[in-house]
Amino acid sequence: MKIEVFRLRASRSGEREVAMRASFLGCPIDVLTMADTVELARTAMHSQQRLQHVALNVAKLVSMRFDPVLAADVASSDVISIDGMGIVWGARALGLPVKSRVAGVDLLTELLALCEREGFKPYFLGATPVVLQQAARRVRDKHPSIAFAGLRDGYFTREQEADVVRDIRSSRADCLFIGMPSPRKERFLASYRDTLGVPFIMGVGGSFDVLAGAVRRAPVRVQQLGLEWLYRVYQEPGRMWWRYAKTNTLFAGILARAIVRQRLGMAPRAHGGLPPGAGGVGHSV
Secondary structure (H helix, E strand, O other), X not given: OOOOEEEEEEOOOEEEEEEOEEEEOOEEEEOOOHHHHHHHHHHHHHXXXXXXXXXXXXXXXXXXXXXXXXXXXXXXXXXXXXXXHHHXXXXXXXXXXXXXXXXXXXXXXXXXXXXXXXXXXXXXEEOOHHHHHHHHHHHHHHOOOOOOOEEEOOOOOHHHHHHHHHHHHHHOOOEEEXXXXXXXXXXXXXXXXXXXXXXXXXXXXXXXXXXHOOOOOOOHHHHHOOOHHHHHHHHOHHHHHHHHHHHHHHHHHHHHHHHHHHHOOOOOOOOOOOOOOOOOOOOOO
């Protein structure tokens, strides 16, 4: 399976090669470590060159196969990290050299620490007003010297989007973290990422709820076993059980067919969920 290679310029360690973009079940993914991803974000913020990050999990991958607009939005992102253990295991089963996942909430935590160390200003967009303020308060407790560029909850109408964009642009934020559900955040970024004026942009899903303490993360051992989704079902059974039951079953079927086709030496079958040429795109940073 072909993997494009790009060069990641790291200011402390010089230039090094990192295996990056591959195609997994028709979706482009970037085979990066947490350290690589943090360095990409750091470089973007220092250079003030826009870099859009998206975290890919099983639910999003399955949704992309039935939503070509979402698929196109994800495929056009600069960095597509492997968020879920299901993607890690599936990629390994198809021969991709994936060592670990880059969980979105863990990446957010690392980047907030980076912001404090190097004086970058984050902007939080999303969640309810209460959750947003609590998340920001707890971040300040942990990182006392961090300076937020701005905070805006996710409950705004399409008519208010222009005002939100103006506020983000005028804030001169170094990084924007968007805590809104898919495909809304992908659509928002597809429409406005070129006018926001923010170097590093990242969708963080429900991470603000985790930062605020409204949702607990699974124990580390549960995460390592790939059962974090089951812990979410335990916390919110009414909302989560059907979502995970449906997406996990669909993903298992899609992956099983791909493994069989690969072992039989058959070319992958095209489907309507991804735009032509979405996979295997190499790029440099």
